[in-house]
Amino acid sequence: MITDKKISELIKAETRRQSEELTLIASENYIWPEAQAALASSLTNKYSEGYAGKRYYPGNQFIDEVEKLAIERAKKLFGVEHANVQALSGAQANLIIYSALLKPSDKILALSLDNGGHLSHGHSANWSSQIYKFEHYGVDQKTGRLDMAAIAKQAKIFKPKLIVAGFSAYSREIDWAGFKKIADSVGAYLLADISHTAGLIAGKAMASPAKYADVIMTTTHKSLRGPRAAIIMCRKELAEIIDKAVFPGFQGGPHENAIASLAITLELATKPAWKNYAKLVIKNSQALASALQKLDYKIISGGTDNHLMVVDLTNKNISGKEAETRLATAGLLVSRSTIPADPRPPYNPSGIRIGTPAITTRGFKPADMKNLAQLIDNILKTKDDRELKTRAQAVKKLTKKLTLSK
Numbered sequence: 368m369i370t371d372k373k374i375s376e377l378i379k380a381e382t383r384r385q386s387e388e389l390t391l392i393a394s395e396n397y398i399w400p401e402a403q404a405a406l407a408s409s410l411t412n413k414y415s416e417g418y419a420g421k422r423y424y425p426g427n428q429f430i431d432e433v434e435k436l437a438i439e440r441a442k443k444l445f446g447v448e449h450a451n452v453q454a455l456s457g458a459q460a461n462l463i464i465y466s467a468l469l470k471p472s473d474k475i476l477a478l479s480l481d482n483g484g485h486l487s488h489g490h491s492a493n494w495s496s497q498i499y500k501f502e503h504y505g506v507d508q509k510t511g512r513l514d515m516a517a518i519a520k521q522a523k524i525f526k527p528k529l530i531v532a533g534f535s536a537y538s539r540e541i542d543w544a545g546f547k548k549i550a551d552s553v554g555a556y557l558l559a560d561i562s563h564t565a566g567l568i569a570g571k572a573m574a575s576p577a578k579y580a581d582v583i584m585t586t587t588h589k590s591l592r593g594p595r596a597a598i599i600m601c602r603k604e605l606a607e608i609i610d611k612a613v614f615p616g617f618q619g620g621p622h623e624n625a626i627a628s629l630a631i632t633l634e635l636a637t638k639p640a641w642k643n644y645a646k647l648v649i650k651n652s653q654a655l656a657s658a659l660q661k662l663d664y665k666i667i668s669g670g671t672d673n674h675l676m677v678v679d680l681t682n683k684n685i686s687g688k689e690a691e692t693r694l695a696t697a698g699l700l701v702s703r704s705t706i707p708a709d710p711r712p713p714y715n716p717s718g719i720r721i722g723t724p725a726i727t728t729r730g731f732k733p734a735d736m737k738n739l740a741q742l743i744d745n746i747l748k749t750k751d752d753r754e755l756k757t758r759a760q761a762v763k764k765l766t767k768k769l770t771l772s773k
Contacts, residue, residue, distance in 0.1 A: 387763045388698040389729075393563065393675035393722025394535070395700075396592050397729070398628075399635055405628040406594055414620045418610065433627045440633035441598050444569050446577040449606035452629055453613050453621035454597035457562045457586035458487040461531075462495055464582050464599060467612035468556050469528055471498050476518075476527040476555070479503035481705040481713070483537035483677070485560065502527070506537070506707050511668035513537075515545040522553050532576070533560025533584075536704050536720050538656075538671035540574060547579035556581045562597075564673055566590030566724070569636040570645025573673060581605060590648065590674055590724045593632030594625045644727065648674045651723040654733035658740030667706055667718070675722040679706045683747065688715040690747055696755040697746045698762035729769040 369375040385397075410433065416423040419431035434452060441450035454460035465475065475495075478484035482505035486493045489501030502525045507514045522530065530553075532546040543559065550557040559576035565585035567573040576583055583600040587593035601609050614621070635641065649672070656666050656676045665679040680690055687703035694701050704720035711717045723731070731739070742762075749755050 387766050388700060389762060389766060390700045390725040391721045391723070392700050392702050392725070393720050394589050394702075395722075396589055396724045398588065398594060399592050399632060402593055402628040402631045402635075405631055406624050408624055408627060410627050411622070411624040413623055415623055416620045417614065430623050433623060433630060434621075437626050437630035437633065440630055440637075441600065444633050444636055445565075445583065445600055446575060447583065447600040448603040449601050449609070451599045451610055451613050452596075452626050453618060454584075454599055455618065455622065455625075456595065457560075457584065457597045458485075458493075459617065460584045460586075460597040460599050461485075461487040461558075461560065463612045463617050464558055464584060464609070465495060465499060465529065466616060467605070467608045468558075468582070469499060472500055473529070474500045474502065474525060474527040475529045475531060476502055476504060476522055476525055477531035478513075478534055478537070479505050481709050482506045482707050483534040484531075485533070485535040485562075488531050488533070488560070506668070508707055511707060512539055513542070515542055515549070518546075519549045519552065522549050522555070526553055527555050529556045529558060531558045531560060532580070533558070533562065535563060536675065536677050538652075538666070538668050538673055538676050540672045541576070543574060543576040543579040550581075559583045560585070562586040563589055563675065566592065566636065566641075567645045567648060567673060570642045572642070572645035572649055582609070587629050587632060590645075591632060591636065592724075592728065594628040596622070596625045596629055598629070647732070648724050648727045650733045651727050651731055651736060652676060654736035655721065655723060655740055658737045659743070662740055662744045664744075674724050675720060677704050677706060678719050678721060679717060680719065680747075681706075681717050685747060686711060686715050687718050690719050693749065693755060694719075694743065694746050696752065697749075697758040698766075699743065699746065729766075731769075 413430050414424050415427050415430045419435050437452040438450050477488035480490045489496045504518045504521055530550045547557055557580045559580035562585050564573050567590050568575050585598050587596045599609055652671050652674050656671045667677040691703045701719045701721050703716055704718045705713055705716040706718040709717050746758055
């Protein structure tokens, strides 16, 4: 029980906000209740620098068992040879991987931010770009899809030591075999960043990079419904250098309460119901994209194979920031997003990114997507704040009928 009145009231207010609004933010979801319970467990009290059987503090016999369970469950779920479950976040995990495999100033080839990549993939504002020499590939400007032949040509010229295949705003399947072929052709490591799609891969709804990537990194919330943490997975011959890069390279004591929460999440993702959930997330995404297209919204790449889509708003005479604001005022949360070759600045770009994991968790089905698309369209056409607040009441009424999937 929280006795700090101010914090207690703020937590209640946030819980109420989450209940009364709909999040279409592609990187957000609702953690499993039992996984959430583990975060508040006694495991948070224990300091456990090191690894199972080799801790720098006594009293870790039960902590060791928790961590070993998380590791074995990650290996089984994703079909990998080694897993490190101590990383605290995805961006940090990527930097850990770079440091393990590379030397400062080594070359990395990754997807650019404005074409769907992530800050930690060498954006100029991210610390990684100050340490390593990045070059970025993009999508075909006409199709909005990755052009593997163009990437292969670029890799041959640039000669990177690491290729990053992964995204934060790309709506199509990744050709893992194609990236492996490119990496092998230039003698580069291949890192698969599956932070957005880990839950879908675990549910067999999307292809896995396990057979192709040297290293796989994923965050554990998003489509996986776990705690905010990360897993680094790799081939067994890289296990030692990855583990040393995590501890003592970048981190001290791991968050064992989060690791217990992760272990629970990984076990839940092995259940038959999870496969149905993963497929439904994608079906909802595809149905929503199709419904928006029928309302004359342009979807980058022409559709989606996963949980998200990037909507180009240039034909709607509204910026991504303004669209985000209008929708949020009415109780629908999306995130602004750049589009390929975006003429607008990143803070106020030309698109929005929409995702379906959270609304799927709350019970939405493909049949609901037509009405949801119409609601989005109506809100984006509304400029009057009073009318937007009226629409917010409609959203709130809708949410009262929803419950979280167990």
